[in-house]
Amino acid sequence: MKENRLNLTESLEKAEALLSPWIGEFTRPDDHRLDAIVAAADLVPAVTALVEAHWGYLAAITGIDRPAERDEDGVPQGEDEIEAIYTFCWGPAIASLRVRVPYSNLMIPTVCDLIPSASFYERELMEMYGVVVENTPNPERLMLPDIWPEGVYPLRKSFKGLHEPNPRGS
Amino acid sequence: MKKITDEKFIVPIGPQHPALKEPGHFEFTVDGEIVTSATARLGYAHRGIEKAVEGHNWAQNLYILERICGICSHTHATNYCLGVEKLAGVQVPPRANAIRIILSEMERIHSHMLWWGVAAHEGGFDTLFMYTWRDRETVLNLLEELSGNRVHYSANVLGGVKFDITPEQKEKVYTGIDFLEERTRRYLKIMTEDETFLQRTRGIGVMTREQAKRLGAVGPTARASGVFRDVRIDSPYIGYENYLPQIITDMAGDLEARFTVRVRELFESFRIIREVLDHMPESELKVKMPRKIPAGNVITRVEAPRGECFYYIESNGSDKPERIKVRTPTLPNWGSVLATSAGHKLADMPMILVGIDPCFSCNDRAVVLNKEDEENTWQWKDLRQYGINYYK
Numbered sequence: 001m002k003e004n005r006l007n008l009t010e011s012l013e014k015a016e017a018l019l020s021p022w023i024g025e026f027t028r029p030d031d032h033r034l035d036a037i038v039a040a041a042d043l044v045p046a047v048t049a050l051v052e053a054h055w056g057y058l059a060a061i062t063g064i065d066r067p068a069e070r071d072e073d074g075v076p077q078g079e080d081e082i083e084a085i086y087t088f089c090w091g092p093a094i095a096s097l098r099v100r101v102p103y104s105n106l107m108i109p110t111v112c113d114l115i116p117s118a119s120f121y122e123r124e125l126m127e128m129y130g131v132v133v134e135n136t137p138n139p140e141r142l143m144l145p146d147i148w149p150e151g152v153y154p155l156r157k158s159f160k161g162l163h164e165p166n167p168r169g170s
Numbered sequence: 171m172k173k174i175t176d177e178k179f180i181v182p183i184g185p186q187h188p189a190l191k192e193p194g195h196f197e198f199t200v201d202g203e204i205v206t207s208a209t210a211r212l213g214y215a216h217r218g219i220e221k222a223v224e225g226h227n228w229a230q231n232l233y234i235l236e237r238i239c240g241i242c243s244h245t246h247a248t249n250y251c252l253g254v255e256k257l258a259g260v261q262v263p264p265r266a267n268a269i270r271i272i273l274s275e276m277e278r279i280h281s282h283m284l285w286w287g288v289a290a291h292e293g294g295f296d297t298l299f300m301y302t303w304r305d306r307e308t309v310l311n312l313l314e315e316l317s318g319n320r321v322h323y324s325a326n327v328l329g330g331v332k333f334d335i336t337p338e339q340k341e342k343v344y345t346g347i348d349f350l351e352e353r354t355r356r357y358l359k360i361m362t363e364d365e366t367f368l369q370r371t372r373g374i375g376v377m378t379r380e381q382a383k384r385l386g387a388v389g390p391t392a393r394a395s396g397v398f399r400d401v402r403i404d405s406p407y408i409g410y411e412n413y414l415p416q417i418i419t420d421m422a423g424d425l426e427a428r429f430t431v432r433v434r435e436l437f438e439s440f441r442i443i444r445e446v447l448d449h450m451p452e453s454e455l456k457v458k459m460p461r462k463i464p465a466g467n468v469i470t471r472v473e474a475p476r477g478e479c480f481y482y483i484e485s486n487g488s489d490k491p492e493r494i495k496v497r498t499p500t501l502p503n504w505g506s507v508l509a510t511s512a513g514h515k516l517a518d519m520p521m522i523l524v525g526i527d528p529c530f531s532c533n534d535r536a537v538v539l540n541k542e543d544e545e546n547t548w549q550w551k552d553l554r555q556y557g558i559n560y561y562k
Binding site for chain 1: 209210211212213216218220221224383384385386404405466467468469471478480482484492493495497501502504505506509
């Protein structure tokens with residue numbers, strides 16, 4: 001049984017049509033990619049549109065720390081933010097939804113109701129960046145050890161290592 | 171007597187994992203013998219590699235990233251090289267791509283053979299485990315012949331590959347592949363005909379096509395549920411467009427299907443290796459790469475033996491990456507297998523867990539250095555000097 005496949009252009013156009021109610025502007029960083037910024041509040045409806053149309057599968061949630069530029073005195077010129085990129089793949093086509101949330105309100109809604117297997121990605125995002133994924137079914141740590149201190153998020157740019165003695169004594 | 175109907179009975183498995191000699195912790199909620207839900211706790215092999223790469227330059231990172239996994243080191247190196255070469259706008263010479271394909275397929279052979287052995291061992295079939303591991307030595311010896319190493323071939327450099335394949339080595343590869351093909355036919359027969367083994371695999375751990383698609387299963391796990399998903403075909407890289415594999419699927423979605431899909435797709439690997447060796451293009455092996463990579467971001471995907479391996483690479487224009495995200499195939503496959511584990515017998519769990527060919531180093535990623543013995547601790551400087559002396 002051969003899967004009903006669209007070609008690359010059709011797939012990307014379909015994704016654009018599905019996502020357009022929530023997204024102002026699309027970019028094409030590469031000929032097989034579609035990239036868009038989506039507000040945290042619109043994430044779930046946008047993902048729903050893709051999932052209901054069976055547009056590919058969630059390949060990854062990539063977190064990136066986006067600290068604001070600092071001036072000479074170290075005063076931030078803008079707001080520190082965390083970006084989470086929800087990447088969907090369908091054949092050769094890749095669609096990325098970028099959600100940016102400020103440090104002052106690190107809240108992103110869960111997509112586990114739609115995609116149960118996203119749980120791992122959301123747990124990783126929470127422990128590595130300190131983002132709160134609201135209503136995620138399992139908020140426990142996935143990768144970091146039990147002894148890891150609370151409130152220390154290793155993939156933030158400000159993290160330079162733990163300076164406490166290693167509990168193993170080495 | 172106290173009523174216990176509301177209480178859950180949880181069976182913890184791991185971190186000393188019964189299915190593989192690798193660490194992972196699973197909690198199965200059971201009702202009698204039947205599993206009702208499952209959760210996982212990973213990270214016992216976490217080494218912080220995604221953080222480490224942000225502090226090293228583009229050339230150094232190749233060596234860090236290919237150490238994510240001891241089985242699919244070539245996958246990670248290739249994926250990283252593809253991304254960085256794309257950002258830099260560099261075209262890799264055709265002979266380098268041909269060598270990358272050969273290594274990729276040999277890696278798939280050794281990885282699948284390793285897995286048959288482990289899975290057979292879980293199913294209580296240790297004879298098969300020993301035979302497959304003995305035969306796997308053939309491909310490991312070939313890899314050592316080509317690269318000097320059994321598992322960390324370190325074939326890639328940014329812009330190409332390090333070594334060529336000589337006519338004598340080519341002959342050895344042909345001979346080795348012929349032997350392995352014959353053995354693989356035998357294993358396919360065993361896995362589809364041996365009654366006792368089939369009792370452990372047939373109809374067990376079924377994941378339907380719809381589930382596999384929605385949960386984002388990848389690689390042989392997805393293909394065993396009838397999902398046409400293979401990056402080599404969907405989005406060809408390193409010249410796979412000239413050597414397209416035939417996609418191997420099975421509609422059954424059970425453990426037996428996961429076995430047979432992996433066995434059958436090796437015949438495609440043998441064919442591809444022969445075809446590439448028959449038509450090796452003549453060219454340079456590598457091109458020069460810039461030290462600083464232009465700003466931008468790129469998503470690359472490679473079909474690892476376990477499925478799609480995903481890299482997101484972002485450059486800020488300097489000699490170090492802004493962010494490298496690695497999503498290995500084991501992670502989405504855990505998600506899909508755990509989500510479909512409810513309703514199965516607890517005794518089948520080790521086989522179901524091992525059925526996706528899990529790789530813990532891959533999904534964990536991170537280096538514990540025992541500093542007690544300072545004399546054996548090499549600093550970067552020492553390691554670099556060692557490398558320079560070695561290649562002089």
